[in-house]
């Protein structure tokens with residue numbers, strides 16, 4: 049017979065500026081909370097070893113793989129997912145850069161990749177190509193060979209996307 | 217003047233959604249018909265061997281578990297038809313779930329159905345497989361399997377699943393000395409190891425029954441093909457079996473075919489009277505389904521001492537995994553492409569597939585053609601070295617000349633069009649080949665521990681093949697507003713058809729691309745179709761869109777003539793103005809005018825057939841090898857990939873990038889490995905070295921466009937070219953870095969350990 053925690057715990061978080069509060073099993077991962085309870089399915093799951101980064105979100109402004117945290121660990125915190133990145137109809141410069149540089153194909157890695165890239169530029173606003181590649185090492189993409197993803201991040205850093213004012 | 221959008225870098229219509237709220241993948245569906253769905257988790261065999269029973273009591277006692285289905289519960293449920301029937305009867309009779317033996321680790325044993333995913337997982341963990349009743353035959357290595365060291369299917373008496381000679385899919389070897397007239401003959405055993413496709417989204421299915429009608433949502437590359445299989449298993453009419461492919465997170469060949477786990481889901485839904493969902497984990501994806509390549513080859517190449525190649529023998533042994541299916545048939549493509557880009561007078565092939573105690577193999581990006589290229593490119597490199605010649609010169613000397621096309625190779629494959637020497641020249645020029653050789657010589661002379669290697673590959677491959685070719689369906693309708701709807705039987709899962717097929721219809725019909733909607737992936741809306749694999753979609757599915765669009769124009773001409781009160785022969789169509797009397801463009805009829813007048817929607821369809829096409833190119837890889845550690849760094853990849861005219865160069869480049877990365881990954885890092893007891897040891901992303909951004913350079917792409925004569929716009933496929941050219945180029949670069957030390961061959965993946973061993 050398996051030992052099992054019966055209890056549920058309440059989790060209250062802010063996601064993309066909105067308040068969410070639910071009872072969850074303590075073992076619920078943050079990524080599952082975001083997808084199932086909060087109903088925000090933009091954040092994806094690509095592995096079971098915290099290797100792929102498809103689940104990357106921002107927690108209090110810093111990127112985290114949301115499969116590495118329990119939902120209860122995020123209680124009271126502020127979360128940003130891909131759904132909250134654009135300013136209404138206006139794409140975030142990183143989203144725009146991904147579009148302009150064809151940095152996505154199937155789109156499965158994309159939400160996590162974009163969130164990781166935004167956070168990368170926050171820490172290092174003008175990275176070299178090598179720094180971008182190392183910075184995104186934990187985010188896997190099977191479609192693009194990373195070429196256009198790296199290009200998009202550099203394009204965004206250079207302020208060259210339509211939404212950060214640059215010429216296309 | 218309307219400027220055609222053909223050949224322009226139109227940004228993708230699919231992107232705004234994917235970038236803002238994300239795609240709607242199968243696990244994301246919140247469809248009302250799936251309300252109250254139960255979840256399945258498959259308990260899997262954790263060891264090989266005879267199975268005497270399955271204890272499900274622990275699973276049944278797990279909170280939230282609704283029930284457990286084992287194979288004995290499925291006695292009255294008909295077996296699913298085999299993927300292919302080329303193999304011995306006994307190997308084809310695969311039960312739904314493990315019956316009396318687990319033939320590979322990860323084989324599904326029981327379906328645990330529960331209220332939630334976590335409850336299903338808990339339940340599956342509590343399932344006990346009772347092993348016993350005989351020692352399992354365990355054969356992991358495909359050469360051991362080939363030697364029948366142990367036989368997996370005792371009743372068959374051999375591990376041989378398919379000898380391709382017996383079905384005319386390889387030539388066999390003649391008696392006598394095939395290489396008698398050759399001055400130089402080289403032999404090499406070449407491994408083309410097993411890799412995993414690993415789309416970032418794994419398999420995922422949801423289904424429901426409504427009054428005897430089945431709806432299945434599935435992460436697949438080929439909804440219409442899959443519909444055929446579900447109809448067969450569940451004995452359903454086309455109308456009662458609807459397959460919907462929502463957004464799909466990559467396929468790479470793995471999602472062309474179906475698996476037990478997917479096909480069984482509607483039966484579980486029926487038994488439990490609930491909609492049903494199943495999404496696999498990464499580990500299940502890595503161990504359960506769809507490894508590719510898995511060949512050992514023996515190449516023998518002979519010719520003149522001056523570098524002229526005359527004769528080639530290729531022996532292929534392919535690992536089909538525990539249950540032979542598509543993977544066992546893929547050496548046929550290796551045979552078809554044996555000659556590569558070279559003019560070789562005589563070729564013999566001997567191809568066979570054997571069963572092993574591992575997961576069944578399937579198609580993986582390139583599917584049989586990368587293996588052919590890898591074999592011949594290795595052979596040519598070794599032959600050149602033996603002749604004391606530069607590998608590039610020997611290639612140039614033996615490439616098929618452009619004036620020979622269409623040309624039939626010694627194995628009977630007819631290549632449509634090509635300029636192989638020019639592709640090689642362009643790639644070399646872009647790489648600065650002479651400078652690279654000078655730099656290499658300098659480093660060697662100075663004893664630099666950072667060895668420089670330059671590898672070159674020439675390739676040609678088959679798309680929309682094999683002969684005679686393939687078909688794809690499209691229907692084009694004019695909407696009441698004068699826009700267009702394209703219903704296509706191809707299925708984009710990253711390839712960008714919603715944009716590129718809209719470009720085709722827009723260009724033919726003169727309707728702005730914003731007003732062209734492309735619909736794919738729903739068998740209820742699209743009458744026919746095949747799907748997207750084998751780099752077939754643009755040349756078949758895209759050509760179908762053009763053909764249907766042109767038919768719509770012809771149909772509309774009559775109505776336009778009525779409105780213009782002119783004879784239809786005098787009415788012309790131009791994409792800018794619409795229909796008008798020839799020479800009088802001032803009075804024109806638009807699509808909106810026509811839509812208003814037409815009693816039924818204006819529409820036409822096309823089930824477009826085209827013969828296979830043969831994209832080609834040349835890749836140059838530059839690597840640095842650390843002499844002390846054996847570590848390889850891929851410094852540059854320069855590729856010239858010719859797939860005919862480019863509809864949207866941006867999208868085509870993306871296909872090339874992804875392919876190049878996957879091919880380089882096979883050469884350097886990725887390998888699906890099993891231990892001697894049949895346990896997969898690369899069963900997570902932490903162990904399977906899926907390539908990351910940090911291990912790759914940016915790629916240098918060279919453009920070349922040689923049309924195919926087989927479809928009106930001259931398209932060839934581009935989806936697999938990158939993968940096919942890059943593996944041998946990177947491998948060759950690694951060997952080249954060590955060549956001055958007497959190394960002539962290193963098998964892939966060229967891991968630091970392997971390279972270090974070759975160095976010492």
Ligand code: FES
Pocket residue numbers: 092093094095096097098099100101102103104113114115116
């Ligand atoms: S799902 Fe979180 S890292 Fe893969």
Ligand code: FES
Pocket residue numbers: 151152153154155156157158188189190191192416465466710
């Ligand atoms: S776009 Fe498909 S995984 Fe990155």
